[in-house]
Amino acid sequence: xxxxxxxxxxxxxxxxxxxxxxxxxxxxxxxxxxxxxxxxxxxxxxxxxxxxxxxxxxxxxxxxxxxxxxxxxxxxxxxxxxxxxxx
Amino acid sequence: xxxxxxxxxxxxxxxxxxxxxxxxxxxxxxxxxxxxxxxxxxxxxxxxxxxxxxxxxxxxxxxxxxxxxxxxxxxxxxxxxxxxxxx
Numbered sequence: 001x002x003x004x005x006x007x008x009x010x011x012x013x014x015x016x017x018x019x020x021x022x023x024x025x026x027x028x029x030x031x032x033x034x035x036x037x038x039x040x041x042x043x044x045x046x047x048x049x050x051x052x053x054x055x056x057x058x059x060x061x062x063x064x065x066x067x068x069x070x071x072x073x074x075x076x077x078x079x080x081x082x083x084x085x086x087x
Numbered sequence: 088x089x090x091x092x093x094x095x096x097x098x099x100x101x102x103x104x105x106x107x108x109x110x111x112x113x114x115x116x117x118x119x120x121x122x123x124x125x126x127x128x129x130x131x132x133x134x135x136x137x138x139x140x141x142x143x144x145x146x147x148x149x150x151x152x153x154x155x156x157x158x159x160x161x162x163x164x165x166x167x168x169x170x171x172x173x174x
Contacts, residue, residue, distance in 0.1 A: 006093050029146055029148050031118065049163065054164075056165060062163075078095075
């Protein structure tokens with residue numbers, strides 16, 4: 001499946017959240033990640049995020065697609081994420 | 088077309104950005120919006136956001152689909168946005 005993940009974590013936990021998400025997905029921009037995931041890895045990702053999140057302060061939203069099927073992705077302004085950071 | 092918008096604005100401008108985005112889209116969560124837009128309104132939305140954004144500090148990402156076709160949307164944790172705020 002293809003996943004777009006957007007998170008909003010308190011700054012005390014955002015570093016951990018970033019590290020977890022980057023294990024499974026590509027970092028697109030600041031709080032946005034995307035990528036292909038197996039069902040098993042999607043379960044693992046959700047479990048790892050649950051383990052660090054404070055449900056009263058943090059949030060995560062997943063858009064789940066059968067395949068990568070968006071027509072286009074358009075970015076305006078600063079590009080904070082990006083795969084160049086994997087180098 | 089169906090749009091998912093994610094933004095990251097400096098707090099000095101985020102109130103204005105929220106107001107603009109809510110004119111055109113549904114507020115899903117904190118910095119995430121979605122909805123059906125005509126091409127003309129998409130152009131207007133981009134122009135309004137360009138008008139307030141600082142390209143060195145702020146960012147906006149649009150995912151563009153021909154139609155609303157995600158399989159599922161899953162939310163974890165705090166729900167900050169939401170249509171209840173339109174009431």
